Amino acid sequence: MYEKYVNILKDHSIKITSQRLEILKYLDEHHTHPNVEEIYSELKKKHPSLSRTTVYNSLEILKKNRIVQSLTISGSELRYDIEEGLHHHFLCKKCGAILDISIACPNMDRTLDGGHRVEEVQGYFKGICKNCQTKEKGRRING
Amino acid sequence: MYEKYVNILKDHSIKITSQRLEILKYLDEHHTHPNVEEIYSELKKKHPSLSRTTVYNSLEILKKNRIVQSLTISGSELRYDIEEGLHHHFLCKKCGAILDISIACPNMDRTLDGGHRVEEVQGYFKGICKNCQTKEKGRRING
DNA sequence: TTCTAATTTGTTATTATTACAATTTAGTAT
DNA sequence: ATACTAAATTGTAATAATAACAAATTAGAA
Numbered sequence: 001m002y003e004k005y006v007n008i009l010k011d012h013s014i015k016i017t018s019q020r021l022e023i024l025k026y027l028d029e030h031h032t033h034p035n036v037e038e039i040y041s042e043l044k045k046k047h048p049s050l051s052r053t054t055v056y057n058s059l060e061i062l063k064k065n066r067i068v069q070s071l072t073i074s075g076s077e078l079r080y081d082i083e084e085g086l087h088h089h090f091l092c093k094k095c096g097a098i099l100d101i102s103i104a105c106p107n108m109d110r111t112l113d114g115g116h117r118v119e120e121v122q123g124y125f126k127g128i129c130k131n132c133q134t135k136e137k138g139r140r141i142n143g
Numbered sequence: 144m145y146e147k148y149v150n151i152l153k154d155h156s157i158k159i160t161s162q163r164l165e166i167l168k169y170l171d172e173h174h175t176h177p178n179v180e181e182i183y184s185e186l187k188k189k190h191p192s193l194s195r196t197t198v199y200n201s202l203e204i205l206k207k208n209r210i211v212q213s214l215t216i217s218g219s220e221l222r223y224d225i226e227e228g229l230h231h232h233f234l235c236k237k238c239g240a241i242l243d244i245s246i247a248c249p250n251m252d253r254t255l256d257g258g259h260r261v262e263e264v265q266g267y268f269k270g271i272c273k274n275c276q277t278k279e280k281g282r283r284i285n286g
Numbered sequence: 287t288t289c290t291a292a293t294t295t296g297t298t299a300t301t302a303t304t305a306c307a308a309t310t311t312a313g314t315a316t
Numbered sequence: 317a318t319a320c321t322a323a324a325t326t327g328t329a330a331t332a333a334t335a336a337c338a339a340a341t342t343a344g345a346a
Contacts, residue, residue: 193294193295
């Protein structure tokens with residue numbers, strides 16, 4: 001059940017702990033780009049001894065190993081995402097959802113003229129998501 | 144001297160105050176993407192009565208009017224930038240500098256398939272800037 | 287010049303994150 | 317299997333950015 005996550009940690013020579021496995025599993029099963037608080041409070045339900053600091057520490061080591069990435073799109077807190085292929089993100093200003101956006105971008109090959117060495121690329125789009133637009137229309141029609 | 148900034152505020156029907164003019168002038172003359180603290184402490188030198196809250200409030204109203212934009216690239220604090228044509232940003236992980244990047248990106252036309260209405264687009268690149276790379280090389284050669 | 291709503295100010299509150307020290311544990315060597 | 321040690325976990329306390337708020341001030345209209 002946790003084999004997949006055990007292997008990910010092994011591949012990166014990261015010490016295997018139940019906390020790290022749970023966090024990794026949570027991110028793998030919830031592609032909602034949760035913040036630390038959400039990860040912490042959800043996992044705390046099943047593992048009451050979990051500490052917030054451990055969530056911070058674990059995400060940090062996973063990040064250093066490029067297993068997860070942190071998003072600054074919200075502006076007030078970091079959001080976390082399993083790294084699986086380059087993609088961009090869309091933040092809905094109305095409902096707050098952060099959605100994956102798969103678009104081709106010529107700049108995502110991590111090179112850049114100007115001579116800077118690019119190691120990370122993040123594309124952030126903000127606006128109103130499809131779902132919230134539908135709701136808007138509905139409200140207008142119905143009064 | 145402040146005419147340029149007076150006009151910008153007038154064009155947006157924003158009440159003209161000396162604080163707003165100074166903040167706008169500072170951003171116009173310093174394209175270093177400063178944070179609130181930097182703007183505040185710099186302007187405080189010449190205008191000792193300035194309050195940090197005013198800097199926050201002023202930037203907020205300038206942002207709502209799309210005169211300035213805030214960047215979340217640093218992850219720990221908002222950085223501010225005068226809005227002048229779409230461009231991307233590069234953050235140097237070594238020296239912390241945030242540099243403007245002028246690259247063409249097909250996604251920057253603010254439309255996006257998937258049905259989301261895009262109102263803002265920000266491209267963040269992180270790595271080591273040209274300048275810091277030069278320093279690295281120099282150090283290696285000299286010992 | 288007067289008036290009023292908006293702005294500025296200073297302080298206090300909130301929230302995300304980091305620092306730190308004590309306890310526990312994973313994984314290696316015996 | 318056992319003992320050992322460095323690393324991880326935990327809980328608490330500190331820090332830093334931002335927001336909330338109420339009183340004093342001011343821009344701009346009447």
